Amino acid sequence: MSAIDSKLLSQLAPQDYDGKEAQAGLRFAAMAKLYHTQLVASSIVANLAWIMVLNKLTDDAARWARPHIIELADGKVVWSNVDAFETAFKAHFCAVDDKKAALSKLVKLCKASHKLGTAKDYTANFNAIAARTPLSNEDKRARYVDGLPYKIQNEFAVTAHEVDTLEKAQKVALRMDQQLAERAEAMPKTKGWGRCGERVAADRRGPEERSCFNCGEKGHIQRNCKKPPQGQQAAASTATPPNPTPSSNPSTSDELVALRSQLKELSDRIAAVSLAKEKEGF
Template identity: 95%
Template sequence: MSAIDSKLLSQLAPRDYDGKEAQAGLRFAAMAKLYHTQLVASSIAANLAWIMVLNKLTDDATRWAGPHIIDLADGKIVWLNVDAFETAFKAHFCAVDDKKAALSELVKLCKASHKLGTAKDYTANFNAIAARTPLSDEDKRARYVDGLPYKIQNEFAVTAHKVDTLEKAQKVALRMDQQLAERAEAMPKIKGWGRRGERVAADRRGPEKRSCFNCGEKGHIQRNCKKPPRGQQAAASTATPPNPTPSSNPSTSDELVALRSQLKELSDRIAAVSLAKEKEGF
């Protein structure tokens, strides 16, 4: 290899990449293709050239590069060409932003599903989003259970089902969701019978079917009644006796005359006492 070749290679060598930013990963993949092509053109074996490329990966990216370096050192063909390398590299590193977005979507889904939705809808949405995340199966199971609607979580707590995998957790949750739906469908039939059902029906009657507790008339309730309260009506009826009906019996007429006289005398006494009290108060 000439001095010019060495200088060119150093210029083509990609910058170290830590696997964190997807945009930086795209630049690394593009430079790695050129770098590997130039290394092979300089009579360096293809596997050794790939090892030199992978040695530019640092930090978190080394976890992906490590197994590939071992395979390359053993003489295995990992990528048939630079395009195959680029595809594999982008699939792992350049989808990081999408994975972060998927995690954010998953958190929002779990929070929203506590009170709304069914386990069926939640499970379908969860699986679609979780497939785009880097979460392990155990993490997915834990997040799935935490995001279930509260009514399903309560059933989990009561029945104490063993759900050590995501598949088992989803199977149990869907069965519970179906059972709760069947109970909900049966509830209206139960409420329609007995005293509880009668009370609900009575509460739902419109104003036109109700009777006023004060006056007894239909079409309004007591608080909207325009007539005096029942106590005042009773007092008024007691203070003013009804006029007697005429009678042809002389003895009855005499008794009525005497009764009227007594009532007038009593009324005069009450008026005199009231007048005296007013004067004293004055």
């Protein structure tokens, strides 16, 4: 290998990668492809070139590389080309950011499920998100129980159930959720007014739809009623009817005048007869 080739290889060699940051993993994969291509071009066997690439990995990344190095040393073809290596490498290391995003989403789900939703919906969403996180089974179980709706957590607190695994915790939670739903369905329905909106709608009826509390007729309310209050109506119906007043009819007035004239004439006659009798007595 010439001095020029050695200098170029040292420049193309990727920096050590520990498997912790996805962005650094992307840079390593890109440089590893160039490095391997140049090594093979420099007459280095493909498997040995891959071993030289994998030796740049440290810590967690080195643990992933170790079984591949053993296979390469035995002469096995692990990756058919550099693109196959890049795909496998990114699938393992560069999904870390996705795992962090999934973990953040899982935290939000647990907080939101305390008061809303059912254990069935929560369990389905939890399993879908938790599968993309780096959490252990024990961590998943603990987070699942902490994120259950409060009504289910209360049941957990007052009952003795063995929930030492995620599967057991989910099985118990789903059974409790079903029991609570059946209990709520069996409760008697409340009578009386319906929902608040119905009461408000009833209070907002127009005057033409309301009935007067005084007379019972529709189209107005009590304060606009032209009829006397019910108490006064009852008193008026039981009171003694008033004496009839003389009619203002002209014919009736003439009859009264004639009657008065006759009474005056009769009175005058009686007075004259009384006077004549007194004179005879003398």
